[in-house]
Amino acid sequence: MPMLFGNRSITTSSTVLATRNLVTGEPNINGEFAVNATCRDIVISQRDPLPLETLSKENSDVFNKINNIAKTLEKYFKKPQIIDYIYENGEVYVIQSNNAQLTAPGRFRAAKDMVDSGIITKAESLNNFEPADVAQLLAPSLTNAEPTPFCKGIPSGKACVVGKVCLTNESVLEAAKKGESPIFFKKSIASTDFEALMASSAVVTNIGTDYSFVSAVTRLFRKTAAIGCEGLIVDLENNVVKCGSNTLNVGDKVTVTGTGSVLVDEQELFNPEKHEDEFAKEVLTWADEVRQDKINVFTIADTSSEVQKAVEIGSDGVGTLSLEPFFEGDDRRFVTDVIDPTNEEGVNSFETHLTSKLKEIFSSIGSKAITIRLFDPELTSYLDKPMELAKEIGVLRAQKDRDGDNFASQEELDSKIAELDSMKKAHRANPAIGSRSIRLLVARPELMNAELKSILNAAKEARGSGADPHTRILIPYVSDYREVSNLMKQFEALSLEIGEKAKIGIEIDTPRACLTTAKLAELTDFLIFSVPLLTNVTFALDRTEAEKQLLETYKEKKLLTNVYNGVQASVSELMKICVQEAKQTKTECEIGLFSEEFHNPKVISHYSELGINSFICKAPAVPVARLCAAKTLIESQ
Structure with missing residues (x-):
């Protein structure tokens, strides 16, 4: 028959305590005790226990003994403990000691106190945290x-x-x-x-x-x-x-x-945009100390408020700021203006609009790095629907036939005809692999020039107002070094003319770019992988459509799992080739990566081993990525 401690006599007492408050993490023992009962009776609530404070008043000697033992065990195990004790015949017996489970706020408070007390180091403390602890800081x-x-x-x-x-x-x-x-x-x-x-x-x-x-x-x-x-x-x-x-x-x-x-x-x-937990903030600064000059964590942003948020949540800057959000709603006209050959003021209005928007962005970022991603979508997404435009042209032509020399809308008719011609030239059946990104800019040099000029002018104006932007320009969807060479000539001329510098980088979205990186790295300062886009092209999928039905069907038939989750071997192999070629060409080449998987330390560890040292994620994932990056470096040492 097994021996049960705690119920030998009416004077025997059992105690279950935690070395810290399990909700707040405060450094004072908390627990319950019961007379003539086992510790299990307390845990499963078969007895009505008394608070530990009662024991401190009724038997201070016992209380002091278990308090001292609790402190010793916490120092030994280097984690908060839950301890079962028995007091019998003047002696205190430790039945068992296990790692305590605290709430998320409690974990951060306990970590700060244990580091300050010298019980554990900052590195040991960081290793005790899981991504979910940080994710809960921004929980609903x-x-x-x-x-x-x-x-x-x-x-x-x-x-x-x-x-x-x-x-x-x-x-x-x-x-x-x-x-x-x-x-x-x-x-x-x-x-x-x-x-x-x-x-x-x-x-x-x-x-x-x-x-x-x-x-x-x-x-x-x-x-x-x-x-x-x-x-x-x-x-x-x-x-x-x-x-x-x-x-x-x-x-x-x-x-x-x-x-x-x-x-x-x-x-x-x-969902809160930032957290106010002071203990968690300090723990994350420890993570930043570990990864400083080794791994960068950037966020994506589309507006000046999001840029400000990127600074507040502790990111190293903005890894991707797309230009498309600046041309939504009524502002779509600036895009159509710049490509309309009959609109001589189109380029000026585009540049004025974009420069104003970007100056506000640069003023918000302070002295942190910001990467501007050049125009990506096809022009057709900014042009009116062809059928509607053709009908409008038909109506105007009918009016012209009726009014003859008195027709007063010739300028409007010419503009709509030019827009329809532009639409026909720009139209593609597959917008995912059509005339977009760098291909669009090569075909529309006036758009490329207007974007580059706006970025440089905005940075210069913001600098004149006291800001110190570290400007980087990202070219998406590159597949050939000659595309970049063409843009670089235009950029260098504008940079000299305006008197403002910026780093130029390439977004690696295609397998061909991965296989020809040696030449691409010669021309640029940094490379950024877009894992979702590279996965699209590698598997010949469109994520939005694939996740609706195709991938679910493949999963049911056990043909393929969701290729957008975790690390895909084929995509990773392409990235490995790309990194090796880039480092051989330019050892100091900075290589970054955008993914939605940075809640998993193993993902960051995997990409770090490939030689990637900058990670870009959505704002809510930044605190988690900061922790995971630090844990990766600690575990590799």
């Missing part, structure tokens, strides 16, 4: 003030979650399979509920403490929860949940917050 939050909760418990994950009430394991699994968001309400959670717990979007229980199974699991997997909600009754017979005078039915919408509150109905949520 309540838009408005929190209303009176239906019930409230101990929190776990930081995200606010909206879903429907489910009371059984089967209903949770069924709802999750349908793509719904099940909120699992149960009196208590045991290990047999693990599958349903993991399938749920959030968990709400009546029984549970900081030290129970459900707390450990939900915090381990960063899952939102409200644990140990006082007064919560789960009525399986009537398919309802009660708390006080309030009742919820199965299927009702609820919102579970990151503070452990359960709110009736679907509450409005928003």
Whole structure:
């Protein structure tokens, strides 16, 4: 028969404690104790334990002993601990000690304190974090003030979650399979509920403490929860949940917050653009110290507010700023003006508009690097539909025939005829592989000249106003070095004329560019891979269309997984060839990469091993990428 510590006599007491507050991470022991009970009784809530503060008053000697042991074990294991103790006949026995699972804010607070105390180094601390810890900093939050909760418990994950009430394991699994968001309400959670717990979007229980199974699991997997909600009754017979005078039915919408509150109905949520956790900010500065001058993390941006956000969230600058957003809505006319041969002021209006927009951008970036991506889409996306334009021309010609010499709209007719001619020349059946990007600029030198001139003038004007932009220009969709050579001649002449410099880079989007990098690297300062675009061309797919049906069909037939997730061997091999050729040609050539996979440290590690030292991602992923980049460097040392 196994020996059970803790119930030998009425004077024996058991204690379960954490070396830190599991919610906030504060450095003071927290726990519960019970007389004539086992530690397991406390964990599974079979006994009503007393708070550890009571033990400190009733038996200070025992309290001081376990407090000293707790500090010793935390220093030894270098992580916050949950420890089971038994006090018997004047002696304290340690039954077990395990790594504690804290909330995301608690992890950052504990890390800062443990580094300051010399228990662990900054590098060791960073290695203890997972990407999900950082991702939770920007998790969905309540838009408005929190209303009176239906019930409230101990929190776990930081995200606010909206879903429907489910009371059984089967209903949770069924709802999750349908793509719904099940909120699992149960009196208590045991290990047999693990599958349903993991399938749920959030968990709400009546029984549970900081030290129970459900707390450990939900915090381990960063899952939102409200644990140990006082007064919560789960009525399986009537398919309802009660708390006080309030009742919820199965299927009702609820919102579970990151503070452990359960709110009736679907509450409005928003994704914060930046976090205010001071401890997390400091931890991420440690990550920046590790990757400084080794790995850069940039973000993409389209507006001056997004550029400002890039600075605030700790990116090293803007890795890609596209010009297309500056020509939306009524501003589309600037594009049609610049290619209209009858519009002599078209180029000037285009340059004035773009220079104004970019000056605002350069003024927002401070002294960080910013990469302007040249015009990418086909012109047809900016021109009116051919049929509509042809009808308008037909109407004007009919009016001309009717009015003869009195026709007053000849200028408008000529302009529309010229626009239709331009459209016919620009039209392609496949816009994904048509006259776009560098090909468009070669065919339309007036557009290329206007873009380059606007960028340089904007940078010069911003510099004159006190800014210090580090300007980089990115040429997308290059497949031949002669395309770049043609643009470089125009750029160098303009740079000399305007008196403003910028670095020139190439976006590697095609297999041919990967295989001819040696010549491309000679002409440019940096290279950037666009993993989604390179994957498109390598697999001859269009992502938008492929993910709607084709890839799902291939997955069902076990022919191909989603090629846009993770690292694809064929795409990676092309990149490897490209990097090797670039480094052989120009050892100091900076090589960057845009991807949506930087939440995974293994992805950054893989690309770093290829020789890529700059990573570009969307703004919400920047904090995660900063951590992952640092972890990659630490693990490689």
